[in-house]
Amino acid sequence: MPVIEARALTKTYGDVHAVDGIDFDVASGESFGLLGPNGAGKSTTMRMIGGTSLRTSGTLLVNGLDPETHGPEVRANLGVVPQTDNLDTELRARDNLIMYGRYFGLPYSYLRPKADELLAFAQLTEKAGEKVDNLSGGMKRRLTIARALVNEPTVLLLDEPTTGLDPQARHILWDRLFRLKEAGVTLIVTTHFMDEAEQLCDRLIVMDHGKIVAEGSPADLIRRFSTREVLELRFGSERNAELVDDLRHYADSLEPLPDRLLLYTEDGEAALARVRADGHTPMTTLVRRSSLEDVFLRLTGRSLID
Amino acid sequence: MTAPARTLDVRRSRSGGLPGWFAANSSGNTATVIERGFKVIRNQNWIIIVSGFFEPVFYLLSMGLGLGALVGTVAGPGGAPISYAAFIAPALLATSAMNGAIYDSTWNVFFKLRFAKLYEGMLATSLGPFDVAAGEIFMALFRGFLYALGFMGVITAMGLVTSWWALAMVPVALLIALGFASLGMAITSYFSTFQQMDWINIALLPMFMFSSTLFPITVFPQAVQWFIMALPLWHGVELMRQLSVGHFEASTWVHLGYFLVMSVLGVAFTTRRLRSLFLR
Numbered sequence: 001m002p003v004i005e006a007r008a009l010t011k012t013y014g015d016v017h018a019v020d021g022i023d024f025d026v027a028s029g030e031s032f033g034l035l036g037p038n039g040a041g042k043s044t045t046m047r048m049i050g051g052t053s054l055r056t057s058g059t060l061l062v063n064g065l066d067p068e069t070h071g072p073e074v075r076a077n078l079g080v081v082p083q084t085d086n087l088d089t090e091l092r093a094r095d096n097l098i099m100y101g102r103y104f105g106l107p108y109s110y111l112r113p114k115a116d117e118l119l120a121f122a123q124l125t126e127k128a129g130e131k132v133d134n135l136s137g138g139m140k141r142r143l144t145i146a147r148a149l150v151n152e153p154t155v156l157l158l159d160e161p162t163t164g165l166d167p168q169a170r171h172i173l174w175d176r177l178f179r180l181k182e183a184g185v186t187l188i189v190t191t192h193f194m195d196e197a198e199q200l201c202d203r204l205i206v207m208d209h210g211k212i213v214a215e216g217s218p219a220d221l222i223r224r225f226s227t228r229e230v231l232e233l234r235f236g237s238e239r240n241a242e243l244v245d246d247l248r249h250y251a252d253s254l255e256p257l258p259d260r261l262l263l264y265t266e267d268g269e270a271a272l273a274r275v276r277a278d279g280h281t282p283m284t285t286l287v288r289r290s291s292l293e294d295v296f297l298r299l300t301g302r303s304l305i306d
Numbered sequence: 307m308t309a310p311a312r313t314l315d316v317r318r319s320r321s322g323g324l325p326g327w328f329a330a331n332s333s334g335n336t337a338t339v340i341e342r343g344f345k346v347i348r349n350q351n352w353i354i355i356v357s358g359f360f361e362p363v364f365y366l367l368s369m370g371l372g373l374g375a376l377v378g379t380v381a382g383p384g385g386a387p388i389s390y391a392a393f394i395a396p397a398l399l400a401t402s403a404m405n406g407a408i409y410d411s412t413w414n415v416f417f418k419l420r421f422a423k424l425y426e427g428m429l430a431t432s433l434g435p436f437d438v439a440a441g442e443i444f445m446a447l448f449r450g451f452l453y454a455l456g457f458m459g460v461i462t463a464m465g466l467v468t469s470w471w472a473l474a475m476v477p478v479a480l481l482i483a484l485g486f487a488s489l490g491m492a493i494t495s496y497f498s499t500f501q502q503m504d505w506i507n508i509a510l511l512p513m514f515m516f517s518s519t520l521f522p523i524t525v526f527p528q529a530v531q532w533f534i535m536a537l538p539l540w541h542g543v544e545l546m547r548q549l550s551v552g553h554f555e556a557s558t559w560v561h562l563g564y565f566l567v568m569s570v571l572g573v574a575f576t577t578r579r580l581r582s583l584f585l586r
Contacts, residue, residue, distance in 0.1 A: 047586065050429075050430055051585075052426070052429050052430065052584075052585055052586070053585060053586045054581065054585050054586075068330065069329060069330045070329050070330065071330055071331070071434055072329070072331075072332065072333035072432045072433065072434045073329065073333075073432075075430065075431060075432050076333075076432045078430070080430035082423075082426060082427075082430070084423070086422075086423035086424065086426045086427040087427070088342075088424060088427060089422065090346045090349065090350070091342075091345065091346065091349070092349075095345065099338075099341075099342050099345065100427070100431060102335075102338040102341060102342070103335060103338050103339075103428055103431035103432060103433045104335075104431050104432045105333065105334075105335045105338070105432060148430075151431070151432075
């Protein structure tokens with residue numbers, strides 16, 4: 001039985017179709033990603049899974065239960081990491097973990113050692129008695145994730161877990177999440193960072209305007225919707241657009257962005273050599289592997305962070 | 307450092323869960339919301355907590371003693387003369403119960419919902435909307451209880467109570483608070499901006515000024531009197547005043563009944579609006 005089963009899942013706010021009839025399954029132990037730009041419907045989908053947003057139509061089962069009619073029972077097995085930290089600023093760091101566990105009806109005899117273990121996991125042992133407001137952004141994020149683990153959830157919902165963190169903090173977090181995945185926790189991650197999705201997700205859906213536009217593993221999506229390599233050329237913002245037609249035949253396809261041209265090709269270096277040989281003189285060049293960013297660009301014609 | 311060890315037993319297979327409406331809205335863990343409330347009170351600066359207690363005391367001192375020196379004695383319930391301070395003291399207790407309950411169930415709920423995101427965190431756990439609402443209303447009543455007790459102490463020390471019945475003013479303050487808190491929370495579910503929240507204050511201030519708090523409503527034309535008598539605070543004030551001197555009439559039951567009905571309707575109303583308030 002899938003952990004999550006969504007069929008024709010729909011949420012409308014007035015005339016806005018935040019989530020527009022999507023279907024997906026998530027298997028136990030899987031790391032599943034919801035990818036898309038802001039406003040694609042990712043967070044709304046997450047809230048519906050937790051039963052804190054009521055769907056307009058469609059069906060949704062989480063561990064075989066409808067979160068709308070069995071919210072408390074469904075959430076007993078969920079860990080929720082919201083997009084913006086909502087730690088209890090009137091309690092100290094360790095008390096945040098303990099009190100949160102109390103909301104699940106867990107006893108102090110279980111929660112006291114668990115809180116210490118989770119503080120260590122989140123590398124916050126020294127901050128146990130600290131006020132939440134005195135913690136750095138990365139620390140708050142890690143405390144929020146530790147808090148979501150206090151009930152030992154089988155499914156962890158992470159809504160943009162690393163947005164706003166510096167690179168070092170992001171890598172610490174990814175490491176922690178990877179360990180949970182190894183321990184068998186089902187991860188559901190929304191993100192608009194492609195590298196994050198590639199790092200964390202076994203399988204993902206790409207969402208745009210509330211709909212699913214593609215589904216597959218990161219490697220699979222790149223293979224299907226992009227080429228192996230990408231050649232990025234910058235000619236200056238004035239000239240990029242003028243050269244689109246001249247350069248099109250050097251690649252399988254070409255995407256013009258305001259600041260650069262993306263040439264999709266199996267061999268970026270070879271394409272660059274041919275471009276140069278024909279007398280074009282880009283200001284800067286970059287050959288790189290295709291990423292999910294490119295997949296999204298190809299699928300929607302827009303870049304993810306706009 | 308590895309992933310946190312699994313130590314929790316298979317508590318998950320809670321057979322069946324609770325039936326129907328409760329399965330969707332409650333985990334039965336309401337007490338943990340109250341537990342949090344007390345924990346926060348313990349951590350808090352006591353100045354913040356007792357600040358609400360001083361408001362009616364200041365009114366009593368300035369109006370009761372200050373203005374009272376000019377007014378002298380007035381006719382109390384049943385017509386017996388009482389000091390002006392003794393006339394307004396029970397009214398101030400009723401008003402303070404109302405203000406505290408309204409503040410906790412409207413502004414406080416609004417802030418925790420929209421800005422502190424406290425309820426968002428709570429509702430990501432097993433807690434349901436019912437647990438959060440019931441726990442928060444309980445905490446509002448507890449705070450009201452502390453204030454009522456403190457105010458009782460002050461007016462007793464000032465010699466303004468003359469009957470053992472005055473002790474009943476404390477539970478009645480809680481009933482008044484419940485009526486306002488339950489209604490306030492339901493009304494908050496309709497609001498989404500600070501400007502809308504301001505309407506609450508616009509409604510409360512005149513109610514305080516004109517509900518026979520500081521002077522009898524007999525000074526108004528009959529039509530205005532009827533309007534005031536339809537509003538809840540007047541019933542609270544009259545009920546408290548009668549209790550303070552131990553004078554009862556048939557109207558006592560009307561006042562009491564008013565708040566019983568208001569509380570029942572308020573709780574039903576809030577219950578109906580729970581999902582609109584907490585779930586988007």
